Amino acid sequence: MIADSTLFLRVVLENPLLGERYPREGDVLAVLDTGYEGFLAVPREVFDSLKLGELITERGELVLPNKQVVTTHAAYAAARIIDAGVLVEGLVETFEGLDEIVAGQDILSSLRLVIDYCRGYVDVAPCRYPL
Amino acid sequence: MMGTITVVISDELEREIRRLISREGKAKKGALSRLVESALWAYIRSRKAQERVFRAIKDGKVVAEARSLYDLADRLREAGIDPRSVRIVSSPPPKPRRRLGLRCGRV
Numbered sequence: 053m054i055a056d057s058t059l060f061l062r063v064v065l066e067n068p069l070l071g072e073r074y075p076r077e078g079d080v081l082a083v084l085d086t087g088y089e090g091f092l093a094v095p096r097e098v099f100d101s102l103k104l105g106e107l108i109t110e111r112g113e114l115v116l117p118n119k120q121v122v123t124t125h126a127a128y129a130a131a132r133i134i135d136a137g138v139l140v141e142g143l144v145e146t147f148e149g150l151d152e153i154v155a156g157q158d159i160l161s162s163l164r165l166v167i168d169y170c171r172g173y174v175d176v177a178p179c180r181y182p183l
Numbered sequence: 184m185m186g187t188i189t190v191v192i193s194d195e196l197e198r199e200i201r202r203l204i205s206r207e208g209k210a211k212k213g214a215l216s217r218l219v220e221s222a223l224w225a226y227i228r229s230r231k232a233q234e235r236v237f238r239a240i241k242d243g244k245v246v247a248e249a250r251s252l253y254d255l256a257d258r259l260r261e262a263g264i265d266p267r268s269v270r271i272v273s274s275p276p277p278k279p280r281r282r283l284g285l286r287c288g289r290v
Contacts, residue, residue, distance in 0.1 A: 068252040069259070069266035087284025090277065108270045113280040121280075128237065128252055128271050141235075141252050143277045156284070158277070 053135075054172050059084040061155050061176065062134040065094070065144070067102040067127075074101050079134050080153060088156030090114070091142030092131055093124070098153060099146040104129060112145055122147045131155075135176040136163055239269035 053060050060081040065074040074080065082092065093114075099105060104127040112124045126145035133140065140162045166175040192200075204214045237255045239247040246269060247258040259266050 068256045069271075071256075085284035087282065089281040089283075093283070106267050108267070112277075115280060115282045117283065117285050128273065130252055141237075143273075154284075156281075 053081075054167075054169065054174060055081075057169075059167065059174060061159070063153070063155070064132040064134065065092070065098065065102055065153075066130040066132065067104055067107075068130055069107060069128075070103045072102045074098055079132075082131075082153040082155040082159075084160070085154045085156055086160065087117075088154055089158075090145060090156045091140075091158035092129075092144045092156065093150055093154040094144055094146050095150050095152065096146050096148070099125070099127075099144065102129060102144070104144060104146075110143070112143075114145070114147065122149075131159060133159070133163065133176065133178075135174075136178050138162060138178040236274045238272050238274065239264070239266075240272060241269045 053062065061084055062079045063082045064079045066072070090112075094102075105125070107127045109125045109127045112126050114122050114124055116122065124145040124147045126143045128141065129144040130139055130141045131144075132138075140159055142158045162179055164177045164179055168174070200215065200218060204218060235250065237249055237252055238245050239255060239259055241264065246264055247255055247262060249255040249258055252271075255271070256266065259269065
C-alpha cells in the first residue's frame with residue numbers, strides 16, 4: 053500500500069522457535085526500503101515482543117547513508133506478507149534509535165511488486181518462475 | 184553427450200529470442216540451443232541460490248538442520264532441545280555488514 057507517498061507492506065512477524073507473533077492480533081505495516089540490504093529491521097520493543105532476545109543473537113553491522121556504522125542484534129524469524137500470501141524467513145535485526153519496521157531487499161527478493169503511483173496502488177505477489 | 188528436448192513457447196518469446204540472436208550477430212547454427220542452455224543454467228543457479236538451510240548448533244555441533252525455521256523448531260522440539268540454547272545459522276549466510284537505505288539515515 054502507499055500512504056503519504058511511502059510504500060508499505062502489511063506483515064505479521066513470527067518467531068517459530070518460541071511460538072511468538074507480532075502483533076498479537078491483526079497485522080502491522082513495514083516500510084519498504086529498497087536501499088536496505090537486509091531482511092527486516094525492527095524497533096527494540098518489537099524484537100523483545102517476539103522474544104528474539106531470548107535466543108542466541110548474532111551481532112551485525114549496518115552502514116548508514118552517512119557512513120556511520122551501527123551495531124545490531126539479530127535473530128532468525130519469519131514474516132508473513134499478507135497481500136502476497138507468502139511466508140518468508142530471514143534475519144531480523146534491531147538497533148538503538150530505530151522507530152519503525154523496515155523491510156529490505158531480502159524480503160523484496162521473494163516478491164513481485166508492481167508500483168503504480170498514478171493510481172496510488174501496489175500489487176504484491178510471490179515470485180513465480182520463470183520471471 | 185547432448186540431449187534433445189522439444190518445448191513449446193509463445194510466438195512473442197520466440198521473436199524476442201531470434202531478434203536477440205540476430206542483433207548480437209550470433210545467428211549461426213546452434214545459436215538458439217546455446218542461448219537456451221545458457222538461460223536454463225542461469226535459472227538453475229538462481230534457484231540454487233534461493234535454497235536455504237537453517238542449522239542449529241550446540242557446543243560446536245550441528246544438532247538440527249532444516250529448510251525452514253518451522254521445521255527446525257519441530258526438530259529441536261522432537262530432540263528435546265531448548266531453542267534458547269542453540270545458535271542458529273543459515274546457509275548461505277547473510278552479509279555481515281549491510282547497508283541501510285536513506286529511510287534510516289536519521290538514526
